[in-house]
Amino acid sequence: MSETVLYHVEDGVAVITLNRPEVLNAVNDELGFALLDRIREANRDSAVGALLLTGAGRAFCAGEDLKGQLEAMERGRADLGDVLRRRYNPIIRALKATPKPVLAAVNGVAAGAGASLALAADLRIAAETASLVFAFVHVGLVPDSGATYFLTRMVGFSRAMEWALTGRRIGAEEALQLGVFHRVVPPEQLMEQARAWAGQLARGPYSLALIKRALEFGATHTLDEALDYEAQLQEAAGRSRDHLEGMRAFVEKRAPGFERR
Numbered sequence: 001m002s003e004t005v006l007y008h009v010e011d012g013v014a015v016i017t018l019n020r021p022e023v024l025n026a027v028n029d030e031l032g033f034a035l036l037d038r039i040r041e042a043n044r045d046s047a048v049g050a051l052l053l054t055g056a057g058r059a060f061c062a063g064e065d066l067k068g069q070l071e072a073m074e075r076g077r078a079d080l081g082d083v084l085r086r087r088y089n090p091i092i093r094a095l096k097a098t099p100k101p102v103l104a105a106v107n108g109v110a111a112g113a114g115a116s117l118a119l120a121a122d123l124r125i126a127a128e129t130a131s132l133v134f135a136f137v138h139v140g141l142v143p144d145s146g147a148t149y150f151l152t153r154m155v156g157f158s159r160a161m162e163w164a165l166t167g168r169r170i171g172a173e174e175a176l177q178l179g180v181f182h183r184v185v186p187p188e189q190l191m192e193q194a195r196a197w198a199g200q201l202a203r204g205p206y207s208l209a210l211i212k213r214a215l216e217f218g219a220t221h222t223l224d225e226a227l228d229y230e231a232q233l234q235e236a237a238g239r240s241r242d243h244l245e246g247m248r249a250f251v252e253k254r255a256p257g258f259e260r261r
């Protein structure tokens with residue numbers, strides 16, 4: 001297992017830590033493919049109910065390893081479209097495809113594709129010192145790894161355009177006010193609170209997976225289509241063991257013990 005990505009499961013939570021702190025967890029081939037492997041491993045593991053993604057050291061992720069990319073360019077071997085198709089796009093797709101809740105604990109700067117990675121999570125908790133930087137413009141590039149998709153849906157077209165064209169730093173408080181970050185906490189409390197939140201998600205019912213699917217569908221379809229899809233998913237949820245357990249727990253005035261089934 002590559003040491004560029006740390007992985008362990010505790011209390012139903014797969015904690016995935018980007019681990020190149022000396023370069024602010026910048027992504028190279030080794031880290032990128034290791035991250036994809038760990039996401040897939042967590043998705044397959046029935047003991048995992050939620051994923052928690054964070055970075056080692058003082059950054060979440062600085063995006064692409066530009067030093068390595070510059071060296072490749074100077075050797076005439078740089079094909080950024082290929083890098084996206086091979087490395088980044090599969091990671092983003094895997095995060096969005098997993099039925100398990102994904103929580104990003106943004107411990108510092110999330111820049112470039114690192115910002116996109118944070119936005120690909122279902123929920124985001126951040127340290128007060130964290131920030132987002134859609135820095136592509138500073139190196140003559142286009143926002144990628146889903147940035148154009150996530151940003152326009154989260155903050156609207158006009159603000160997304162401003163962030164992309166200027167590449168300015170967005171502080172944690174601004175991101176919180178706009179709903180990009182869901183919670184902002186003191187840095188020393190980040191991982192404790194992130195683990196607690198991820199643990200709560202991991203103990204949730206089978207319907208969490210259906211909720212993710214329903215909202216993704218509803219965001220891009222008509223009302224009639226959404227109504228029909230809700231009925232399909234509700235039928236599946238209503239047949240689950242967790243729904244029965246939830247009903248019993250409600251009647252018996254106790255906390256439910258969900259099994260994600």
